[in-house]
Amino acid sequence: MIDPAPAPAPTPAPRRSPMLQLALARFRGFYREPSAIFWSYGFPILLTIALGIAFRARPPDPVRVAVVAGPQAEAVRAALAAGEGVLAEVLDADAAARALRSGQAAVVVRPGSPPGYALDPTRPESRLARAVVDELLQRAAGRRDAFAATVAVTAEPGARYVDFLVPGLLGMNIMSSGMWGVGWVVVEDRQKKLLKRLAATPMRRGEYLAAFLFMRLAFLVAEAPVLVGFGMLAFGVPLRGHVVDLAALCVLGALAFAGLGLLVGSRARNSQTVAGLINLVMMPMFVLSGVFFSARNFPAAMQPLVRALPLTALNDGLRAVMNDGTSLLALWPQVLVLVAVAAASFALALRWFRWS
Amino acid sequence: MSELAIRCEGLVKRYSPEVLAVDGLDLEVRRGECFGLLGPNGAGKTTTVEILEGILTPTAGRIEVLGLRWAEHAATLRARIGITLQETRLPERLTVEEILGLFRSFYAAGRTVEAVLALVGLEEKRGAWYDKLSGGQKQRLAVGCALVSEPELLFLDEPTTGLDPQSRRQLWDVVAEMKRQGRTVLLTTHYMDEAERLCDRVAIVDHGKVIAQGTPRELVARVVGQEVVEFEAPGDGVAEPELRALAGIEGVRRSGAGWALTVSRLHVAIPALLAHLDRRGLAPTALATHRASLEDVFVVLTGRRLRD
Numbered sequence: 238m239i240d241p242a243p244a245p246a247p248t249p250a251p252r253r254s255p256m257l258q259l260a261l262a263r264f265r266g267f268y269r270e271p272s273a274i275f276w277s278y279g280f281p282i283l284l285t286i287a288l289g290i291a292f293r294a295r296p297p298d299p300v301r302v303a304v305v306a307g308p309q310a311e312a313v314r315a316a317l318a319a320g321e322g323v324l325a326e327v328l329d330a331d332a333a334a335r336a337l338r339s340g341q342a343a344v345v346v347r348p349g350s351p352p353g354y355a356l357d358p359t360r361p362e363s364r365l366a367r368a369v370v371d372e373l374l375q376r377a378a379g380r381r382d383a384f385a386a387t388v389a390v391t392a393e394p395g396a397r398y399v400d401f402l403v404p405g406l407l408g409m410n411i412m413s414s415g416m417w418g419v420g421w422v423v424v425e426d427r428q429k430k431l432l433k434r435l436a437a438t439p440m441r442r443g444e445y446l447a448a449f450l451f452m453r454l455a456f457l458v459a460e461a462p463v464l465v466g467f468g469m470l471a472f473g474v475p476l477r478g479h480v481v482d483l484a485a486l487c488v489l490g491a492l493a494f495a496g497l498g499l500l501v502g503s504r505a506r507n508s509q510t511v512a513g514l515i516n517l518v519m520m521p522m523f524v525l526s527g528v529f530f531s532a533r534n535f536p537a538a539m540q541p542l543v544r545a546l547p548l549t550a551l552n553d554g555l556r557a558v559m560n561d562g563t564s565l566l567a568l569w570p571q572v573l574v575l576v577a578v579a580a581a582s583f584a585l586a587l588r589w590f591r592w593s
Numbered sequence: 594m595s596e597l598a599i600r601c602e603g604l605v606k607r608y609s610p611e612v613l614a615v616d617g618l619d620l621e622v623r624r625g626e627c628f629g630l631l632g633p634n635g636a637g638k639t640t641t642v643e644i645l646e647g648i649l650t651p652t653a654g655r656i657e658v659l660g661l662r663w664a665e666h667a668a669t670l671r672a673r674i675g676i677t678l679q680e681t682r683l684p685e686r687l688t689v690e691e692i693l694g695l696f697r698s699f700y701a702a703g704r705t706v707e708a709v710l711a712l713v714g715l716e717e718k719r720g721a722w723y724d725k726l727s728g729g730q731k732q733r734l735a736v737g738c739a740l741v742s743e744p745e746l747l748f749l750d751e752p753t754t755g756l757d758p759q760s761r762r763q764l765w766d767v768v769a770e771m772k773r774q775g776r777t778v779l780l781t782t783h784y785m786d787e788a789e790r791l792c793d794r795v796a797i798v799d800h801g802k803v804i805a806q807g808t809p810r811e812l813v814a815r816v817v818g819q820e821v822v823e824f825e826a827p828g829d830g831v832a833e834p835e836l837r838a839l840a841g842i843e844g845v846r847r848s849g850a851g852w853a854l855t856v857s858r859l860h861v862a863i864p865a866l867l868a869h870l871d872r873r874g875l876a877p878t879a880l881a882t883h884r885a886s887l888e889d890v891f892v893v894l895t896g897r898r899l900r901d
Contacts, residue, residue: 255695261691261695262687269722434676434683437647437678438696438700531623562770592827
């Protein structure tokens with residue numbers, strides 16, 4: 238395609254780089270479209286908030302005990318209330334029975350010597366309450382412990398659901414903005430015959446495609462820190478690995494999904510077709526790649542398939558870096574999957590790409 | 594340097610075994626002229642133009658554009674021609690100025706965005722988003738995108754179809770300016786008044802072939818004659834051989850419910866016609882004359898109207 242150009246005429250205005258112009262056109266098209274901004278930034282944050290609230294770490298529920306009114310009731314209540322996390326209440330016999338039925342109380346204590354317990358053993362909190370109550374009353378009656386065990390608290394950041402969720406949402410976001418932001422937009426340009434028009438100019442075709450990558454990477458600089466930063470500030474999600482490793486994984490993921498988007502959009506002539514294709518590619522990964530729950534839940538026979546999906550590789554990598562502090566070198570299988578998907582999809586997309 | 598801007602011999606484009614869009618088309622467009630490709634929808638105009646623009650590859654035929662061939666000089670040719678496609682939608686959320694800047698960046702040399710804005714009369718719309726423009730403004734912008742490079746050869750495919758009169762005149766000015774600078778324009782249109790006004794020469798295309806070629810005046814005189822007389826008579830009690838035998842009448846054809854006669858000397862033909870009708874005891878219910886036009890040329894050559 239390259240041949241000696243004729244002597245160029247004097248240029249009246251400084252020429253601006255076509256790459257820059259193409260990338261600028263992409264940026265402007267994006268930020269002038271409010272819904273695109275919502276889906277890229279607002280939606281993942283709202284999802285994080287909603288799921289973070291639903292699965293937030295709560296303090297342990299108190300043990301609720303009803304004490305049947307009587308001469309020794311107050312002494313029993315005081316003995317129980319001395320225990321940590323126990324709520325004891327003196328009620329008359331009918332009210333105590335009602336409280337047990339309705340779940341207001343997990344166990345009913347009838348003072349006496351010996352005292353009596355009423356409970357439903359199929360309710361786990363009732364069995365727990367019985368053990369707690371029995372221990373407190375036995376100790377109050379003079380029993381001595383044989384030993385005092387040491388206890389280590391393990392509810393630390395990195396093991397909670399929200400810590401699992403935020404890297405998964407980041408991976409999902411990188412996937413969908415790559416697929417839609419490249420695949421859909423390319424097909425729209427083709428449907429508008431804009432591709433055909435551009436291909437009839439001296440524009441280098443590679444520059445048109447490179448502008449998409451440029452744009453994806455630039456948007457990533459905004460997308461990933463917003464989501465990770467929000468998770469860290471609002472939920473104390475950890476970032477144990479190196480931030481450079483995290484950034485490198487995000488870039489690899491963005492390239493892999495931009496490539497897949499380009500591949501999916503390389504031939505489709507209208508946007509309905511490409512929307513179907515994008516969903517066809519993304520849906521299995523939403524389910525299989527461990528966005529909302531661990532991909533290890535799938536049977537062993539499916540694991541090779543699940544592991545080969547680029548979103549699984551990205552999510553596993555992001556979780557390992559953020560929650561476990563794993564270095565990128567140790568994540569070479571995930572990196573390999575992402576690089577292979579990016580290289581193969583770009584190569585095929587460039588071969589099949591239809592300009593008109 | 595070749596005197597021809599476009600030379601095209603035996604051009605064939607077959608989309609599939611059944612669909613033959615262009616069937617051995619020959620064309621010569623001289624440098625500095627405005628050349629019109631006329632024909633009904635489906636005649637093969639757009640296919641021909643897109644082959645000349647290097648967008649489609651022909652099935653057979655020999656083509657030179659600005660003395661060069663697409664197979665060897667695609668990049669040079671793209672830099673030297675300007676095109677508007679029949680329908681292109683530009684990016685909705687970019688402004689007029691941004692779109693022109695984008696297209697300008699693809700060319701090593703050319704006009705400033707400012708100069709193009711003036712040329713297509715969109716200075717006041719420079720900051721407007723594309724999707725806020727009227728149809729005529731959008732079309733003018735599309736032409737503007739073709740002008741950023743100061744092309745030697747400009748292709749306009751149906752540039753004024755469906756446009757408001759102001760936008761149409763604006764585009765006519767663009768063509769006039771191109772010609773004034775000695776540049777070449779190839780346009781397709783089905784507005785005959787437009788072709789007669791803008792084009793130095795035209796080719797009439799039907800079923801993928803050129804069926805007539807020449808200056809509009811030449812074609813009209815050669816194919817039709819100078820004037821056309823149209824009339825209707827009650828009961829249609831007139832026969833074609835009788836009309837042909839009348840003095841001053843050169844051609845006879847049906848036109849709707851009546852007849853269209855082509856004549857060179859109106860003052861001879863009209864009295865003869867009226868006398869003939871009078872002898873038959875017929876009074877014409879409608880009688881009109883107009884200067885023969887390309888529209889008449891087309892009807893005479895193909896038996897169809899251009900915009901059927």
